Amino acid sequence: MKKCDLCDDPIFPVVWKNNKFRIVEINDPSYSAYYRVEYIEHVKEMTDLDENDRMELMKVVFTVETAIKNFYKPDKINLASLGNLSPHIHWHVVPRFKTDNHFPESIWSAQKKFEKTNISTQTKNKINQFISKNLNK
């Protein structure tokens, strides 16, 4: 069977997890506070999950969106479950700014420039604390 990257231990820092879901922070130098919400078990499509798990997973995604929106205040937030290369459920949650390297295109489109972003440690901590606090309730 072909190896699945998402079934391996994550290479990115785990911000929060429980027995079903895991949030990692993607170390993308161009996109600070870019998170990925992963379903831990190998399942392909959102509609392969039962309704409870599916809606619980969406609540995790929306908690991450809220945290990013409240503390990082991007111009737009992108949510995407693609998985063509890794057909194992995972959601990209990406803060977008009008000044970023791809705006207004998707982050998978051709890059217009190559600039790094910088988020303060304080903002990142606030985002991560909000996520943990709200998901551990």
Add this chain to the structure above:
Amino acid sequence: MKKCDLCDDPIFPVVWKNNKFRIVEINDPSYSAYYRVEYIEHVKEMTDLDENDRMELMKVVFTVETAIKNFYKPDKINLASLGNLSPHIHWHVVPRFKTDNHFPESIWSAQKKFEKTNISTQTKNKINQFISKNLNK
């Protein structure tokens, strides 16, 4: 105020609608059965909706995914709420095949070839009937 395309009457065929949500079928010659689920009112982010509307909208998205999965049987289904150009909530629901023009990249990535897809009228009808039947319950 800048004109919002999503606030206008849809240019694509409306497959189903109620007083809050609308499903249109994108006439993309390369992607048959590519649907967009739109929140009718102009709202920017998913987390700007109240929780009921947010979860109701996700159920509409997942009904479209189920219909595509059952009757068109793509290799993968992509879900995305981006809205960088049109910051008005809408979800792309895109059936992907290993033979399609962008696979395994996103449909917003550079196109590898330019081929049209063809879905039978029967399959399309089955998808649309499933959507209406399940959302009108």
